[in-house]
Amino acid sequence: MTYSNKNTKKSQKGGKVLKQPYNRFSDEEYKQVPKENKEISEDFLLSLKGEKTPQTIRVYTNNCKIILIIMYRLFGEKKIVQLVKKDLVKMRVYMLEDLKLSTARVNIIYSTLRMLMLFAEEDPEYSKGLETQFISCGSKVKGLPKQPVRDESMFFMSYDLIIKIKNKLLEENNIQGALIHMMLYESACRRNELIQIKKDGLLKSNWTNEVIGKGRKKFKLSYQNDIKPLIKQWLDSRDDDCPYLFIKTKNNKAEPMTAEDIYCFVSTKIRNIATEIEGKDNGYTCHSYRHSRLNNLLHGTDLSYIDKNGNPKKMDINDLRLLANHNDISTTSGYVQTSTTEVLNELFGFDEEEDD
Numbered sequence: 001m002t003y004s005n006k007n008t009k010k011s012q013k014g015g016k017v018l019k020q021p022y023n024r025f026s027d028e029e030y031k032q033v034p035k036e037n038k039e040i041s042e043d044f045l046l047s048l049k050g051e052k053t054p055q056t057i058r059v060y061t062n063n064c065k066i067i068l069i070i071m072y073r074l075f076g077e078k079k080i081v082q083l084v085k086k087d088l089v090k091m092r093v094y095m096l097e098d099l100k101l102s103t104a105r106v107n108i109i110y111s112t113l114r115m116l117m118l119f120a121e122e123d124p125e126y127s128k129g130l131e132t133q134f135i136s137c138g139s140k141v142k143g144l145p146k147q148p149v150r151d152e153s154m155f156f157m158s159y160d161l162i163i164k165i166k167n168k169l170l171e172e173n174n175i176q177g178a179l180i181h182m183m184l185y186e187s188a189c190r191r192n193e194l195i196q197i198k199k200d201g202l203l204k205s206n207w208t209n210e211v212i213g214k215g216r217k218k219f220k221l222s223y224q225n226d227i228k229p230l231i232k233q234w235l236d237s238r239d240d241d242c243p244y245l246f247i248k249t250k251n252n253k254a255e256p257m258t259a260e261d262i263y264c265f266v267s268t269k270i271r272n273i274a275t276e277i278e279g280k281d282n283g284y285t286c287h288s289y290r291h292s293r294l295n296n297l298l299h300g301t302d303l304s305y306i307d308k309n310g311n312p313k314k315m316d317i318n319d320l321r322l323l324a325n326h327n328d329i330s331t332t333s334g335y336v337q338t339s340t341t342e343v344l345n346e347l348f349g350f351d352e353e354e355d356d
Contacts, residue, residue, distance in 0.1 A: 025065065025066055025069045029069050029072070030065055030068065030069055032072055033068045033069065033071075033072050034072070034077050034078075034079060036079050036080075037068050037071065037079060037080050038068065039214070039215055040080055040081075040116065040119070040120050041064040041065075041067075041068060041116065042215075042216060043119070043192075043214050043215070044060075044064070044115070044116050044119045044120075045057060045060060045061055045064065046192060046212065046216070047119065047192045047259050048060060060112055060115075063108065063109050063112035063113075064112060064116065066109060067109060067112065067113050067116065070091055070094060070095065071083075071091070073094075074087075074090060074091060074094060075087060080116065080117060080120050081117075081120050083117065088113075091113075092106060092110070095109065156288070156291055156292050156295050157185075157274070157284065157288055157289070157292040158292075158296070158301065159296050159301055159302050159303050159304070161274065161277060161278070162181075162182075162185050162292065164277050165181055165270060165273050165274060165277065166178050166181055166182055168273050168276075168277070169181060169269075169273070175230070175233055175234045175237060176234055176246065176247075177265065177269060178230060179227070179230050179231060179234050179245075179246075180194070180246060180262065180265060181270065182223075182227045182230060183197070183221075183223060183227065183245075184262075184266075184286060184289040184290075185289045185292065185293050186222075186223045186224055186227060186293065186304070187208070187221040187222060187223050188289065188290045188293040188294060188323055189211075189213075189221050189290070190213065190214070190286070190287070190290065191259045191262040191263060191266075191286040192213075192259045193211045193212075193213050193221060194246065194262055195244070195246060195256060195257055195258060195259055195261075195262060196209070196211040196212065196244075197209065197211065197221065197244065197245040197246065198243050198244055198245060199235055199243060199244065199245045200243065202228075202231050202235075202245070203228055203231060203232055203235075206222055206223055206224065206225065207220040207221070207222055207223075208220050208221040208222075208223070222323070224304055224305075226304050231245075238254075240253075240254035241254075242254040242255060242256065244256040244257075246261075246262075248261060262286060263285075263286060266284065266285060266286050266288075267284075267285065270284060271283075271284055293323075294320050294323070297314070297315040297320060297323075298314060298315060298320060299314065300312045300313060300314035
């Protein structure tokens with residue numbers, strides 16, 4: 001099988017139909033592409049479901065395979081998150097001069113590459129080592145300067161802030177918004193997983209239906225009893241037949257929200273409310289909920305997780321790995337703020353260190 005767009009070209013000698021050079025990408029060559037690059041591509045394509053038509057997704061799938069094969073030809077085992085400006089320029093030259101692609105075709109492929117890189121950059125599990133990103137889906141590629149190390153506070157929301165944001169949304173009668181906010185936090189899910197939640201059976205247990213996550217893993221999301229009243233309030237307010245929990249109205253018809261809808265809600269509404277509450281700008285994203293839930297549980301600052309005496313409990317890092325559906329505990333460790341002093345104080349029963 002080859003990856004192409006059905007374009008062919010007749011030679012001037014005998015009218016023989018030849019495939020364009022850029023169509024010569026085989027399944028055998030794609031098998032040699034590094035596994036992590038394939039996983040990023042698969043997760044990216046999964047995130048487009050519900051946002052793009054099947055035909056458009058096929059185009060993106062085709063472009064992603066071409067991108068990954070070109071990367072393998074030029075850079076071997078290099079990962080998407082390791083691409084720098086000179087690599088992007090080299091890819092462009094290769095497509096224009098070696099593969100003889102038109103500028104229009106390069107623009108289309110670069111549009112997909114840009115989206116793929118931004119998708120990887122947004123996710124901390126992929127973005128470790130990301131040295132650059134680029135803008136423009138045309139022939140002009142510009143590397144952006146490295147961003148300064150970001151303040152860790154942009155990742156972590158306190159439990160107190162989480163509750164204040166929920167209450168503010170409820171004051172505005174934004175029931176769905178409050179539920180999105182709390183479900184992102186309590187389940188520690190990704191936005192692409194959130195939009196797969198169906199409404200049936202949510203009040204009968206503490207588990208959602210099975211969703212497809214990163215690496216095409218299948219699992220159920222968990223949530224605590226404290227948000228069941230919010231779920232019931234939201235479901236009681238609806239009179240549509242859409243099976244999904246989170247919806248939007250289009251042409252007077254309810255349809256599932258997309259990952260982009262969730263992204264826009266968090267990056268605008270939630271950020272604005274948090275700024276109002278904290279009195280400072282913030283950079284909270286959908287992934288901030290995931291960071292915050294794991295971090296608050298690790299340090300015993302999540303007041304929804306308490307013992308029989310009503311005292312906040314701490315969750316072990318190994319248990320957090322299960323909640324986050326991580327394969328490797330080192331990935332979970334990267335999500336939380338850890339203090340060697342605090343850990344040793346607890347292990348050995350030391351007193352807190354006092355300032356001199």
